[in-house]
Amino acid sequence: KVFEVNWDAEAAEKGGFEHFMLKEIYEQPKAMRDTMTGRVNAEEKTINFPELNWTAEELQGINKIFIVACGTAYHAGIVGKYYLEQLARIPVEVDIASEFRYRSPLIDGNSLCIVISQSGETSDTLAALREAKRLGARTVGVTNVVGSSVAREADQVIYTYAGPEIAVASTKAYTTQLLAMFMFAIYVGRLRNTLDEAYSQELVAGLASIPEQIHVMLEDVDQIKVFAREYGSCEDAFFLGRSLDYAVALEGALKLKEISYIHAEAYAAGELKHGTLALIVSGVPVIVLATQEDVYDKTVSNLQEVKAREAVVIAIGFEGDTVLANHANHVIYIPRTGKYHAPLLAVLPLQ
């Protein structure tokens, strides 16, 4: 079957950027708009997935969701778990695809298996998808590539519409995966009535501002360049956060390892004291994400613990935050947004 792919030649060129990764970072406002097109109704502040067209009845049998993916897509899956459990109130397990089929997953006809894959061709992810189907689960593929194997083999597909991602290091693929999972959780939450209309409208209104907020952030990167110069020769770095900030920290650590060849680890901020604190020595850069209001005080107290060990703390928090500057060595401020929206912005300085 022939598929028409609407990517143009310009999309596959560097367009004046030094390298593809940078270009793709800067493409995120457009990529986010494209992911929302046809799904976000800005006037009514609602979400629809015409390609799924689900009804509340169809969802009644689903009592568990499995999200399976590799690497960055796996990290997007972890964020997706928070979204789906909190907004749609369905238990979610997130699996690394290369582990999934070897652990005899307890998956059946009442399970929904979501596989996330930018390329739609990662062999472990495909194998996991096939295993989930063999066990009778309903499957949804979240992918960027039209007509890819995931798109063809999953029962239904959610395209992320990020445009071609040429750089090996994922950037716009990740943020559009987060956005797709966020919209999907709102969609399912409304169908299951676990999410009330007013709150869902508030969430959708927040989403509409995201592309412009990203655009503004990308216009002002001087501070990031200074940090890169100052700390780019370090050997280790740590990323800390709680809740959704922890999920984003995982992706930050992967990006730093992959692109800068610096050993980096992400920790749930409260877990650090259970052994790893020994590695926090004088001068080690520790990036602390502090965007989640419900765990904010606890995060600040973890920040103080690492500061006491003379780590160099770079905090990431919202504009208008007056606390972080009193404790961290440096603060990167991101535009204020909702707690579920925060990962979409907080990951940018890490990229």
Ligand code: M6R
């Ligand atoms: O194409 P996929 O999303 O299935 O690829 C999975 C991983 O290999 C990928 O996310 C990888 O971790 C990133 N490109 C790293 O930046």
